[in-house]
Amino acid sequence: MKIVDVAEQSIDDAVIGLNSEDVQLNFQLPGAENARMKEILNFRALAKNATIMPRHQNIVDVLGVSLEDVPYFIYQEYIEYGTLKDFLMRNYQESSGGSSKRDTPDHEKTLHLTMFAADICEGMLFLKRQNCHHPGLAARKVLLSPSGRCKLYDFWPVDLAQERVKQILDKKLPPLAWLAPETVFLGHFMEKSDIWNFGVVLWEIYSLGMAHNNHFGSILCKVL
Template sequence: MDQFIRKHLTFLNTFWGKCLPNGVPSNHSLDLWDPAQGSLHPTLDPDPVEPMVSLFGVLYDFTARSADELSVNRGDKICVLREEGGYVLARRLSGEALVGYVPANYLSKISQDETLTQQPWYISGIGRNKATLLLLSPPNRHGSFLIRDSESNKGEYSLSVRNHAKVRHFRIYKHPAGSFYLEKGHTFPSLEQLLAYYTINWKVIQSPLLQPCIQKRAPETDQWERPRSEFQLWRKLGEGCFGEVWEGMWKNTVPVAIKIMKQADMRDDFVKEIQNLKSLKHTRLIKLLAICSVGEPVYIVTELMRKGNLHSYLNSAAGQELTTHHLLSISCQVADGMTYLEEQHVVHRDLAARNILVGDDLACKIADFGLARLLKDDIYSTTSNVMIPVKWTAPEAAIYQTYSLKSDVWSYGILLYEVFTYGQCPYEGMTNQETIQQISRGYRLPRPNSCSPEIYSLMLECWKGHPEDRPSFLNLRDMLFSIYKWTHHPFS
């Protein structure tokens, strides 16, 4: 009798649930209950045709100006019920399900396929049997679920749920108007809303939805790792404390720079830094192209900058002919790259002209992150005996080995001095100890002859004794760009 009432008098479900909190008669075992594949209520009449609904993404923030408008934020997903002129009537999908009007040009339609591929519970390309095996394999457990494409009904879906040691499969029907349902009478404009409903009302299907299915993934190979045989060394460009740098070719077609290191020099912290720096991408940062870390020696492969480092270039005949306008361009490019590192909370720790590489058309890129660290709490303190380039290093870093983004700003001021003196060594004639003593007493480098008072003023701002008093790289970049534009178009 109870099954007849459940099947034909669905409006009594709530009352029935209160009478039997477990949702099933006491003489039935939950583990043995297995619904037939298909509709849970196949005898009910079809739903009346619902208005067409569409899923849209919000492009811009919109604040409601009246009671009939809906406030939305960029990135929200909403369900559009109908269009009215330049507005749409929409229902919010996240948070409280409010309905209101939103300007149509604030929205972008999202295809079902685009939405699904972003969901952790959707797995494409698998059938009933594979879904069963996947859900029964660790680390999945009771309550794991997934939605997959229907094998027998193209354009529809199936919900597969693990219930203890069994997997149950439910067909998700698609209404001609675009909505979805497991039970006729309970339709939803999206699969997300369908899952949200049955996550709360799981007793209807007698299978809790606790967590999306976890797929076993094959270990990913490092996209930067390449065989050493792909690279040929041509000529040695230089040598530093971290190894040699060579000009070479990649697959006989791409000119590259290759830094050669020994495995013994690849300390754990240095390896971690390389892994972190793979995610840094900016036009003013030297681009990492590949790594050869299997066997000896280690290759770190980057794009080739044919004019070498900035310090050597400034000292060359071509560098000596650079105009003030060129020097400002170089300064702006470096400030632009350092602004990106500032936004990523990365401190370079060795910013100097020797670590800026120059390419064609005077393109400059920041390089040599051998000392770089990702900042934690915006400050990095070292306890190791690292060789410190004292004349480029902020006093708090040189004395206490405490680095921050503001210590990079000090170094940038020294780089500006190098640029506008055409590669002259800062604090020339002083030892490292004398340099620190003089700085502590308030001494600052004098204004270079080719440097305007405005640029020298920026240098002095970079050399403020208290780190918090120094400008950000964003401010430095904006001020330098303004000076650069004025010198190029003084009457604009």
């Protein structure tokens, strides 16, 4: 098993798709002495929650955690096919010549897209049963296994989800077009906010990876 040290990364810059045979490092607490105590406690709670969560076919498997010394780590399985968004754009969007990049019959393509949507729905239902939210849900936050199975990552326990929302909104260019109105304007996140995000992901899937209302998101960034 190969373990990759990315000591300069932050939680928000989680490493996906590292060149590792067995494992990828998905989350890491921001560096050592400068880490705020609240971040440390939140990350420990996140890691402990990850270790007790049952396995599910639509959730990225957690292989282990390291909480002995800062920086802390959560080790997750390596998903070699990358994100769903990249897959859709690479295989299904039209090339400059006007034809699809992948010669797939329309009925087969529709079946694939519906299976992706069903996988994500199953994953979100599982997270609900585990008292978790997924504030950052988007096609770019869904990983694709070699068998074509969609797997979710970067979800948070309900009592920590609000902290994750704050991290997202504090970005220089937050993904506002993916967030529910109550999250954008009030900073609140709830179960219905997850449903909104899932609806946006469905839009991404059936538009073959196109950015959802990106112009609207840019306008909101300027207004806020």
